[in-house]
Amino acid sequence: MSQTEQKTIRKAAKGDRAAFRELVLEHSHAMFRLAWRLTSDETAAEDIVQESFIKAWRKIGEFRMESSFKSWLHRITVNTAMDYLRKHVRRKQFETEEPEWETVEHAGVATDTGTQIDISTQTQAAMMDLSESERTALLLKHYEGHSIIEVARIMEITTGACKQNIFRAVKKMRIALRPLVAT
Amino acid sequence: MKKITDDDLVLLFYGEHDDPALAVMVAESEELSARYDALSAELKLADTYLPPERADDYGSDVWQRISSQLGANGNRRAGRLNAWLASLAQPRFSLAGALSFALVAVLAFILGRDGGPEIINTPGMPGDIVNGTSISMTEIDPGRLLTHSVSGHLEQVNLILTQFANTTESRSSESNFATDMLVANRLYRQAAVSQGNTKLAAFLADLEPLLIELAYEAQSGSAATRERMQQEVRDGLLFRVRVMNRQLNKSEISI
Numbered sequence: 396m397s398q399t400e401q402k403t404i405r406k407a408a409k410g411d412r413a414a415f416r417e418l419v420l421e422h423s424h425a426m427f428r429l430a431w432r433l434t435s436d437e438t439a440a441e442d443i444v445q446e447s448f449i450k451a452w453r454k455i456g457e458f459r460m461e462s463s464f465k466s467w468l469h470r471i472t473v474n475t476a477m478d479y480l481r482k483h484v485r486r487k488q489f490e491t492e493e494p495e496w497e498t499v500e501h502a503g504v505a506t507d508t509g510t511q512i513d514i515s516t517q518t519q520a521a522m523m524d525l526s527e528s529e530r531t532a533l534l535l536k537h538y539e540g541h542s543i544i545e546v547a548r549i550m551e552i553t554t555g556a557c558k559q560n561i562f563r564a565v566k567k568m569r570i571a572l573r574p575l576v577a578t
Numbered sequence: 579m580k581k582i583t584d585d586d587l588v589l590l591f592y593g594e595h596d597d598p599a600l601a602v603m604v605a606e607s608e609e610l611s612a613r614y615d616a617l618s619a620e621l622k623l624a625d626t627y628l629p630p631e632r633a634d635d636y637g638s639d640v641w642q643r644i645s646s647q648l649g650a651n652g653n654r655r656a657g658r659l660n661a662w663l664a665s666l667a668q669p670r671f672s673l674a675g676a677l678s679f680a681l682v683a684v685l686a687f688i689l690g691r692d693g694g695p696e697i698i699n700t701p702g703m704p705g706d707i708v709n710g711t712s713i714s715m716t717e718i719d720p721g722r723l724l725t726h727s728v729s730g731h732l733e734q735v736n737l738i739l740t741q742f743a744n745t746t747e748s749r750s751s752e753s754n755f756a757t758d759m760l761v762a763n764r765l766y767r768q769a770a771v772s773q774g775n776t777k778l779a780a781f782l783a784d785l786e787p788l789l790i791e792l793a794y795e796a797q798s799g800s801a802a803t804r805e806r807m808q809q810e811v812r813d814g815l816l817f818r819v820r821v822m823n824r825q826l827n828k829s830e831i832s833i
Binding site for chain 2: 424576
């Protein structure tokens with residue numbers, strides 16, 4: 396974390412809205428990517444980003460400079476996304492006989508012109524087939540580039556449990572994606 | 579030699595394996611290299627899981643959406659100041675609201691003291707100019723004064739009921755405001771009774787149970803209670819408040 400960012404965080408913690416705005420501008424895109432990968436839902440991801448920043452504003456005084464601010468924001472985003480998934484996905488599953496991601500999976504039949512789209516949708520379906528903790532661990536590791544120790548901190552689990560989540564996630568993803576490698 | 583598992587290869591892929599010699603072992607072993615290449619190829623497919631693009635100004639967009647919702651943060655001094663500033667925007671602390679509320683007690687005293695249905699023929703409010711003469715406090719028409727004051731009260735009740743009927747989450751300000759309204763409502767009702775205005779007194783009495791619930795139960799009660807109360811407000815109470823206020827403004831009700 397740069398000294399400039401530390402300064403901005405300190406100002407925001409003292410109630411400086413302009414400083415907090417800078418942090419929002421800096422981290423919005425990354426938070427959206429994470430929220431979208433966790434939910435696979437664009438609107439939900441936008442809501443999660445906004446809610447996460449509101450929570451971050453309220454709690455920024457509790458942030459300690461020893462960890463990365465990005466990791467701290469990711470922890471808030473992950474928790475907010477999990478809350479969202481627990482509330483909304485369950486409701487969706489009650490409302491429709493078939494979970495949304497299964498529709499995506501069925502749509503993923505290979506076509507000559509849409510191979511790239513097909514791989515993307517298959518990957519998305521495979522990702523949504525993981526458990527919440529497997530998906531979160533893999534996303535934070537694979538896409539966000541956090542170390543296993545950081546992922547464990549964000550998820551508030553031990554590094555051992557974090558590794559196990561990543562191993563299980565990778566195993567499942569490989570099974571789902573293996574048929575596509577030759578494509 | 580220790581058996582190299584797929585989990586070891588996963589850790590190597592992510593640069594997290596504790597043993598730096600593993601990379602050399604994989605490079606030197608045909609079998610391990612093949613396993614590692616297969617793992618890499620499959621995991622690299624996961625990179626196609628791309629989120630939809632956001633515009634460059636997405637951050638500004640997020641800020642615009644959230645900035646109005648940012649209250650006080652962890653800082654206490656800023657928190658208090660922001661909370662105080664925010665409270666000024668609340669209807670209960672609008673200047674007119676504060677003044678009218680302070681006048682309620684005085685008004686109730688005057689109306690109660692003057693009590694009875696006697697109507698002074700001079701029309702107008704204190705300070706009004708009638709035929710070039712300013713009306714003094716002794717010439718106040720208690721009936722008109724009551725009508726005028728209750729009309730202001732109903733405007734505030736209308737505001738809080740509208741807010742209540744249209745918000746899903748309870749707020750502490752809602753409860754505080756309802757408590758103020760309840761006190762004012764009781765004072766006005768007593769004044770109406772002392773003036774013999776039974777229609778107005780009955781109407782204000784009808785309002786009381788909901789204001790009591792709003793003041794004491796809306797915040798702590800269940801979601802079902804809140805929904806039931808909101809339904810009650812939408813089903814007719816709000817409408818009755820507005821109609822009564824309109825009648826008061828037109829002085830159509832008997833005093």
